[in-house]
Amino acid sequence: MTTILQQTYDLSSARPLRSQRRARAIAILIRLALLLALLFVVARAIWADETCSSPYLARIDGQEEFVYVWTLGVDGMGDGQDKLVTVDVKPGSPTYGKVIHQVSVAGRHEAHHGGFTDDRRQLWLAGLESSKLFIFDVYSDPAKPRLVKTIEDFIEKSGGAVGPHGVYALPGRVLIPALSNAKDKTGRTALVEYGNDGNYIATHWLPTKEEPRGATGAEFADGYGYDARVLPRKNVLLTTSFTGWKNYMTEFAKVASDPEAVKQTGNSMVLWNFHTRQPRKVFKVPGAALEIRWALGETHNYAFTATALGSKLWLAYEDAAGEWQAKEVFDIGNVKGGVLPVDISLSADDKTLFASCFGDGKVRVLDVSDPHKPRQLLEKEIGRQVNMVSQSWDGKRVYFTSSLLSKWDKAGKDNEQFLRAYAWDGKDLKPAFALDFTELKLGRPHHMLFGATAMGERKAVPAIVSR
Amino acid sequence: MNKRLFHLRTALLLLGAIFATVVGSQGEETLSRTTDHDYDAPAPGTYQLPVIKAAADAALLDAASKPINLRDLTRGRITVLSFIYTRCASAKACPMATGALMDLHELSADHLELAQNLRLVSMSFDPVHDTPERMRSYSALASGRPKAAPWQFVTARSETELQPVLAAYGQAVDKKANPADPTGPLNHTLRVYLIDREGRIRNIYSSGTLDVRLVLADVRTLLLEKAAR
Numbered sequence: 001m002t003t004i005l006q007q008t009y010d011l012s013s014a015r016p017l018r019s020q021r022r023a024r025a026i027a028i029l030i031r032l033a034l035l036l037a038l039l040f041v042v043a044r045a046i047w048a049d050e051t052c053s054s055p056y057l058a059r060i061d062g063q064e065e066f067v068y069v070w071t072l073g074v075d076g077m078g079d080g081q082d083k084l085v086t087v088d089v090k091p092g093s094p095t096y097g098k099v100i101h102q103v104s105v106a107g108r109h110e111a112h113h114g115g116f117t118d119d120r121r122q123l124w125l126a127g128l129e130s131s132k133l134f135i136f137d138v139y140s141d142p143a144k145p146r147l148v149k150t151i152e153d154f155i156e157k158s159g160g161a162v163g164p165h166g167v168y169a170l171p172g173r174v175l176i177p178a179l180s181n182a183k184d185k186t187g188r189t190a191l192v193e194y195g196n197d198g199n200y201i202a203t204h205w206l207p208t209k210e211e212p213r214g215a216t217g218a219e220f221a222d223g224y225g226y227d228a229r230v231l232p233r234k235n236v237l238l239t240t241s242f243t244g245w246k247n248y249m250t251e252f253a254k255v256a257s258d259p260e261a262v263k264q265t266g267n268s269m270v271l272w273n274f275h276t277r278q279p280r281k282v283f284k285v286p287g288a289a290l291e292i293r294w295a296l297g298e299t300h301n302y303a304f305t306a307t308a309l310g311s312k313l314w315l316a317y318e319d320a321a322g323e324w325q326a327k328e329v330f331d332i333g334n335v336k337g338g339v340l341p342v343d344i345s346l347s348a349d350d351k352t353l354f355a356s357c358f359g360d361g362k363v364r365v366l367d368v369s370d371p372h373k374p375r376q377l378l379e380k381e382i383g384r385q386v387n388m389v390s391q392s393w394d395g396k397r398v399y400f401t402s403s404l405l406s407k408w409d410k411a412g413k414d415n416e417q418f419l420r421a422y423a424w425d426g427k428d429l430k431p432a433f434a435l436d437f438t439e440l441k442l443g444r445p446h447h448m449l450f451g452a453t454a455m456g457e458r459k460a461v462p463a464i465v466s467r
Numbered sequence: 468m469n470k471r472l473f474h475l476r477t478a479l480l481l482l483g484a485i486f487a488t489v490v491g492s493q494g495e496e497t498l499s500r501t502t503d504h505d506y507d508a509p510a511p512g513t514y515q516l517p518v519i520k521a522a523a524d525a526a527l528l529d530a531a532s533k534p535i536n537l538r539d540l541t542r543g544r545i546t547v548l549s550f551i552y553t554r555c556a557s558a559k560a561c562p563m564a565t566g567a568l569m570d571l572h573e574l575s576a577d578h579l580e581l582a583q584n585l586r587l588v589s590m591s592f593d594p595v596h597d598t599p600e601r602m603r604s605y606s607a608l609a610s611g612r613p614k615a616a617p618w619q620f621v622t623a624r625s626e627t628e629l630q631p632v633l634a635a636y637g638q639a640v641d642k643k644a645n646p647a648d649p650t651g652p653l654n655h656t657l658r659v660y661l662i663d664r665e666g667r668i669r670n671i672y673s674s675g676t677l678d679v680r681l682v683l684a685d686v687r688t689l690l691l692e693k694a695a696r
Contacts, residue, residue: 056675058639058656118673119639119656172637172658172671173519195519196637202517232675235506275681276514298502454644 050390050450051348052293054169055232058120064392065090066100066142066451067399069419070125071443072406073108078441082111084125084136084145085442086451087419087435089397097421097433099440101144105134110249110406113447115167117174117196122148123449124174126164128405129249131155133164133176135198142451149198155182157200161190163245168228172196177228180244186264187224187244191277206239207270207279215270217282224266229292230274231301236324237274238316240289240305241266252408265309269316271324283326286310293346293353295371300350302371306332306341313341313355315371330374332364333357342404343388347395352426356382356389358404363389363429380429384414390448391424398422398429402437403444417444495574498680508680511687516669522548522662523635526628527590527621530603537590537632538666540619544586545689546662547571547682550638550655552593553605557650559674560657565589567659567672568618569608570679575616584690585616592633592640593653594623636660663689 050064067089073081086101109127116123121139126132133151140146151157154164163179173196178189188208193201205211206225212218224241231238242248243265247255255261269285272278287310294303302317313330332355333339340359346368347353353374355364363386365378382400391398400420403409409417417437422429437445500506524538540546549568555561568587575581589605591597597605602620609618623629633640641654659677661670670685672678
């Protein structure tokens with residue numbers, strides 16, 4: 001009987017977009033099948049992943065087993081090259097909390113961010129300085145990623161985009177927001193698309209005052225880029241803005257003390273029509289808004305971002321009239337004290353937000369249950385400097401790395417380089433394990449991505465790819 | 468699955484298709500926002516669909532067990548190609564893709580331009596179970612609409628012949644650890660491809676983007692490209 005009903009569900013769910021009359025007519029069959037599906041989900045709802053990953057990405061079935069760390073090489077340390085470091089985080093494993101594999105790429109490229117393809121078979125890692133992209137096979141043996149391809153002509157193929165930053169999974173392709181351009185190496189830049197095969201597809205330049213490309217708020221358009229993330233349900237893409245090659249490859253003290261350099265930092269956020277890749281609205285967001293975290297709730301039409309140089313938490317949201325807005329919602333810290341919130345992580349229930357602050361090495365944990373009125377729950381030092389923060393889908397494990405940029409990291413004893421893992425109990429962070437990347441002669445750890453041997457059904461997340 | 472159950476399943480599928488068609492057959496105007504696709508579709512021709520790559524060829528079998536080249540199903544008309552397996556019971560996977568193709572098929576029956584320029588293809592990545600006979604049963608979904616665009620149901624001769632096709636299109640398929648999983652025995656990314664008349668992939672949809680209104684806008688954007696030449 002179960003099979004028969006399941007097949008009936010096959011049929012009824014094959015009619016998702018037609019009239020309400022039809023939907024009502026087959027509603028009873030659907031409900032029966034949904035009841036079965038719900039029972040099935042409840043029976044096996046233990047699964048996890050990184051909360052900030054692309055909604056188009058295949059999900060890990062169960063707990064993450066590996067943390068992949070894209071690590072900047074340091075001259076004179078180990079082989080001095082950028083490398084992908086694999087850390088075992090499988091509970092009970094004899095190598096839990098240890099580095100179990102590393103693959104160096106030739107040379108130093110300012111290793112920064114990366115991302116999986118939608119089928120999670122490849123991990124693409126980008127170099128901000130060289131504009132190279134390194135494609136790893138993480139499917140054949142997730143414990144031992146293998147470099148299979150290097151894209152060396154990103155600048156030429158993209159028509160002059162420089163500094164590939166994130167790699168964001170879309171169906172059959174990846175979206176790569178860049179940070180700069182070949183002409184003047186300022187922050188004027190583009191979003192670039194590649195197929196999962198590594199074939200170039202298209203370039204979309206960020207809107208400027210001179211070329212707003214149909215966007216409203218053109219007076220705020222500076223053409224800068226940083227992060228790019230999609231809310232499929234609303235067909236919107238949001239992008240933020242940082243700074244160009246000239247600044248991110250220069251010592252932070254020099255940039256901070258040069259008024260002209262400071263002027264060349266991003267002050268905008270852009271809302272796009274995702275399907276058409278056309279900018280719709282430009283918001284003025286001063287102070288270099290970096291990571292974007294869309295809320296995951298089915299009716300939560302909003303995203304958070306934090307301004308690194310402004311130390312503010314911003315909310316992009318759809319108002320009651322259906323118009324998209326952006327506003328400051330929280331002061332993360334005193335910018336003159338160098339708080340520098342550089343990464344944020346939003347829990348899967350949209351209630352808790354971790355903001356890692358490079359300047360004072362602390363994480364601020366905020367209650368964002370009311371996204372318009374966040375309040376701080378905890379302020380805790382993670383190290384002398386801290387950069388990326390990633391949390392598991394169940395919210396129980398939180399990982400931090402230390403490096404911001406090779407030219408912007410602190411010096412001397414403040415230049416701690418680590419991966420530190422914590423358990424989060426809803427009130428405090430308790431240390432789980434720590435790896436000293438200097439002592440291990442690995443380099444400067446930056447972006448973390450979760451890996452596993454098991455990928456499964458993704459039932460609890462709206463608008464995602466089913467597997 | 469035993470033969471009796473297979474026939475029962477097929478009968479249910481057919482009955483349901485007829486039932487759903489009778490009670491719900493309406494025009495394009497009924498396509499509207501849903502909670503999963505809460506936006507307006509763009510106007511055709513107001514945006515670009517860059518070429519992603521060439522649609523690969525493959526030697527396949529149609530629902531009548533006749534050899535057919537995938538190339539012949541991805542050239543000459545605008546093609547919407549969906550990779551599926553008929554045992555899939557995951558609500559946001561193959562049933563959703565087939566539902567979208569069925570909507571397009573119905574619409575094409577009422578729109579001459581679509582009937583003359585569109586082609587639908589459902590290709591199985593489960594050749595052992597999805598034999599031509601099974602695909603023929605499945606093709607009942609396309610019956611009763613003589614004026615509609617052609618809808619082909621094809622499968623591969625074997626797993627060995629299938630693998631290069633999956634690799635060429637980037638269609639990930641794995642066996643699940645639990646073959647008795649109620650949603651079906653295979654893990655797969657949902658992929659539906661939009662292919663132009665010259666056999667070039669112009670868009671790839673998944674459950675987050677497989678909105679018939681978007682597919683229609685894309686098809687009409689390609690039709691306008693042709694008209695502008």
